[in-house]
Amino acid sequence: MSVDQGTVRRIAHLARVAVGDDEVGHLQGELNAILSFVEALGAVNVEGVEPMTSVAPMKLRMRTDAVTDGFIADDVVANAPEREDHFFVVPKVVE
């Protein structure tokens, strides 16, 4: 399977990466190289095989339903590029 330029733009948007017109061509080539590398997997017989969900045979642990930390709002927002008090600031989303 190979992707066309429209698909490259669609994937870039899904991945939320801006792609310039001059980049679409070589991105298409690179993505198709990877897709053709993985193409042989289509021929493997996987009938009746369960997809792996956990590499180690383990049950996901549950922790006690209790408050274990908190009151660290200063730490949480400390690295934000833009903040006001304990809020992250983003461009206007709701009119």
Next chain:
Amino acid sequence: MTDLTRLTLADARDGLRAKRFTATELTKAHIAAIEKARALNAYLVETPELALAAAADSDARLARGEGRPLEGLPLGIKDLYCTKGVPTTAASRILEGFVPHYESTVSGQLWRDGAVMLGKLNLDEFAMGSSNETSAFGPVVSPWRRKGDDAKIVPGGSSGGSAAAVAAHLCLGATATDTGGSIRQPAAFTGTVGIKPTYGRCSRWGIVAFASSLDQAGPIARDVRDAAIMLRSMAGFDPKDSTSVDLPVPDYEKSVGASVKGKKIGIPREYRLDGMSQEIEALWRQGVEWLKDAGAEIVDISLPHTKHALPAYYIVAPAEASSNLARYDGVRYGLRKQGRDIVGMYENTRAAGFGAEVRRRIMIGAYVLSAGYYDAYYVRAQKIRTLIKRDFEIAFQAGVDAILTPATPSPAFAIGEKGSADPVEMYLNDVFTVTVNMAGLPGIVAPGGLASDGLPLGLQLIGRPFEEETLFSLASAIEKAAPAIELPQPWWA
């Protein structure tokens, strides 16, 4: 005084306990070596003041006879581990300026045991690469050179800074991480020892995530004993990582030098690739002889799904990466580039912040997870992963204790030599290591000798889940038998 950076971690530990030198002297020797080695670009951040303060504390504890397991030993930390108050970038522009307010569990355990941090080590951006060339802060130069040639050689990747720093004596040992071979391939390229433990053995908490079902922390060190000492401190249960395993951590150092008599070593025929270099084949045969001489029993085995591991990895790992890296959106940390609206802000931030390889992988990931392709790509790859793991289980059920393979299909290459036209050329570096991540197994690489061009080659041993001790014993048998590798003379200083 002899050059304290030439000591192994074990010798430095014993020297400190015997009071032959102080932690401050040991740390100063390393700080001086790092300053002279900036041409290698191994360290992204140097923290000499923190190191000297920690060394002074260690000296006080040692004077009181209260030394902890790693007291006063200077280490380097891969810049994928979050370190409290010290910048952490994952070698990406998108995390420039990020200073964590917390410490990763594994690095925290090293400090708990008394180790001293020298700084943060360079890597491929978000650990995606096999040569350290995808770092946003420039490639790492290996301390190794080809015979009679001063071309700059790659140290491997993604833990290239870790491997180069250990090989160049810029720390006694380093932390690293391994998603498809990122500990073992750079160890092989630099004549050092690296172990990727069983999935779940080390906590992933506080380590920048790449592909969560494959990522595992481990050490790179100058010999097998040093790697065993480091892993004991790095491993252990952590309630903050839901995949961390609650098993006691053995004293791995005790396995170093232990007899391997009667151990059954599998030689997988599928690892004999078409067109494999004579040198790699010869080294592999040599490894078989060394283990035979040490009393191990050699058996031929088959791991029939081996050839599907690398393609399946290039579906699973990018899929998980595209999901993990969704958090870099210009809101909570790191870089922000404005746009016409919030989506424009996301897209501009991520375009400016991610390098070419990271962008490629998150796009592949988004594609294989998108509606209409999820079953054909992602679910199929996860089924193939089940088959790969089953291959190993069958071998282990038949009584095989460990599997011996080459570590890499070639020695290290020069900067700029591979992967510029076709990304897949670079991916092939991980052909022998990636199966181990897909199956969650432990794997160790130890040096086996030098290639004809003078660069190191490594051998890999793959073990049963949570049997790292067997790997340390076998790797030390190889280490004992293999010709001693002279680490390079410091041409950079």
